[in-house]
Amino acid sequence: MITDSLTLDIANGINDRSARGIATAIGRMISSGELVIGAQLPTVRQLSRKLGVSPTTVGEAWRSLAEVGAIETLGRNGSFVRQPTGPGGPRRYRQVAADSDHRGHFALDLSTGTPDSSLLPDLRTALARVSSQTLTISYLDHPVLPQLEEALRHRWPFVPEELTVVDGAMDALDRIAQVVVRLGDRVIVEHPTFPPLLDLLEKIGADVIGVEVDAEGMNVEALTAALEQKPTALFLQPRAQNPTGVTMSAQRAQHIANAIVASGHSESITIIEDDHAGDIAVGELNSIGNHLPTRTVHIRSYSKSHGPDLRLAAVGGAGDVISAAANRRLLGPGWSSRILQAVLLELLDDQATLESLSHARAEYARRRQEVVQILSERNVFSTGTDGINLWVRVSDERSALMTLAAQGIGAAPGTPFLVNTHPDSMRLTVGLLGATSDIEATAQAIASAATTSGSGRRGQR
Numbered sequence: 001m002i003t004d005s006l007t008l009d010i011a012n013g014i015n016d017r018s019a020r021g022i023a024t025a026i027g028r029m030i031s032s033g034e035l036v037i038g039a040q041l042p043t044v045r046q047l048s049r050k051l052g053v054s055p056t057t058v059g060e061a062w063r064s065l066a067e068v069g070a071i072e073t074l075g076r077n078g079s080f081v082r083q084p085t086g087p088g089g090p091r092r093y094r095q096v097a098a099d100s101d102h103r104g105h106f107a108l109d110l111s112t113g114t115p116d117s118s119l120l121p122d123l124r125t126a127l128a129r130v131s132s133q134t135l136t137i138s139y140l141d142h143p144v145l146p147q148l149e150e151a152l153r154h155r156w157p158f159v160p161e162e163l164t165v166v167d168g169a170m171d172a173l174d175r176i177a178q179v180v181v182r183l184g185d186r187v188i189v190e191h192p193t194f195p196p197l198l199d200l201l202e203k204i205g206a207d208v209i210g211v212e213v214d215a216e217g218m219n220v221e222a223l224t225a226a227l228e229q230k231p232t233a234l235f236l237q238p239r240a241q242n243p244t245g246v247t248m249s250a251q252r253a254q255h256i257a258n259a260i261v262a263s264g265h266s267e268s269i270t271i272i273e274d275d276h277a278g279d280i281a282v283g284e285l286n287s288i289g290n291h292l293p294t295r296t297v298h299i300r301s302y303s304k305s306h307g308p309d310l311r312l313a314a315v316g317g318a319g320d321v322i323s324a325a326a327n328r329r330l331l332g333p334g335w336s337s338r339i340l341q342a343v344l345l346e347l348l349d350d351q352a353t354l355e356s357l358s359h360a361r362a363e364y365a366r367r368r369q370e371v372v373q374i375l376s377e378r379n380v381f382s383t384g385t386d387g388i389n390l391w392v393r394v395s396d397e398r399s400a401l402m403t404l405a406a407q408g409i410g411a412a413p414g415t416p417f418l419v420n421t422h423p424d425s426m427r428l429t430v431g432l433l434g435a436t437s438d439i440e441a442t443a444q445a446i447a448s449a450a451t452t453s454g455s456g457r458r459g460q461r
């Protein structure tokens with residue numbers, strides 16, 4: 001119960017009685033410790049009466065405080081000062097690296113999730129062609145080179161309301177999540193999924209729901225149940241899902257879109273599709289944006305195909321979300337290097353680049369299939385029909401990693417990819433098994449490690 005004297009103390013600390021003034025004054029009281037974590041705030045009615053303003057004004061102040069995560073409103077039980085979200089950081093992401101727990105340096109590190117640099121297109125000709133151009137006239141220029149935007153729109157899986165270019169898919173995920181997800185929001189992700197996405201959502205303070213992935217993509221029955229919890233966002237990877245290597249079928253994309261519409265929340269949910277594999281994926285791109293173009297934000301990375309240091313991804317789809325992210329970015333870096341955008345534009349239709357991409361796709365598929373074949377002969381279950389990674393079922397995660405480490409092979413532990421319980425697993429970037437690797441011997445080592453039993457202790461989630 002809130003006393004009159006507390007309401008009076010709070011009211012006395014507020015000079016500007018606009019909604020914004022009330023919110024900033026309360027924000028200052030929280031930062032200074034005058035209002036402690038867990039403290040109950042006066043009701044809208046109590047404070048509005050004391051300040052002589054309308055309840056709508058105080059309600060608006062409460063809403064903006066809740067939006068930035070300073071307070072939480074528990075309906076009739078009142079509003080309370082919230083525990084701020086922790087410093088966050090790439091906790092799970094760091095655990096993925098094979099040497100993160102000092103298992104040592106590896107002759108063959110398959111934990112990285114990175115493309116084979118020998119399969120990336122040669123950038124020299126394109127770099128030489130763009131170096132003399134003057135590409136930026138004003139800091140407020142449109143962030144995307146017009147010809148690049150045209151080329152990207154032409155390649156987009158659906159007609160995007162807006163399209164922009166950012167510094168890679170991770171930058172895109174970060175910027176879109178900041179627009180769409182607020183503290184306490186429910187958010188659906190694939191299970192298992194990309195650890196940095198889980199770190200990012202944890203940092204924002206989202207309530208994450210993991211939905212299992214099968215050979216065709218997200219399980220629709222589980223998704224339907226998750227949609228009942230009114231999520232604000234659904235994150236998925238349409239191709240070469242990291243870590244499972246699954247590409248979503250056309251039928252599954254249709255069923256997922258149907259489930260979203262049937263849930264009655266299609267107007268309040270944003271679907272964020274991370275096509276991180278892009279041009280190295282062999283599977284067809286089946287976007288939810290073909291069905292729900294105004295609610296889908298599709299991300300297309302050029303890191304795996306054209307090079308992680310081009311650091312470029314295109315983001316296109318739902319206009320309200322993409323405009324909000326692009327406008328916010330104008331208060332930061334504003335745009336991604338136009339020099340790099342011009343390089344990408346040069347590469348998109350370049351014959352040598354197209355041939356290099358086609359070779360890379362075939363080569364990644366060959367390496368993956370060779371490993372899968374040997375694993376299946378040894379009765380080791382793995383998934384991965386696209387991209388550079390394999391998700392391998394193991395008897396014991398820790399023992400498997402240690403067994404491989406003893407042979408100089410690094411693998412990513414499965415635990416950082418998890419939201420729910422899941423059989424012990426590890427992720428191996430078998431796309432890195434290049435000309436100098438003995439694929440057969442490596443696959444045999446993986447199979448032996450997968451069947452090594454141990455203490456049953458898992459890595460920390």
Ligand SMILES: Cc1ncc(COP(=O)(O)O)c(C=O)c1O
Nearest residue numbers: 113168169170194242276301303
């Ligand atoms: C699912 C997923 N999203 C995003 C990324 C990062 O993409 P980018 O290099 O474009 O930031 C990766 C890289 O492995 C990934 O697997």
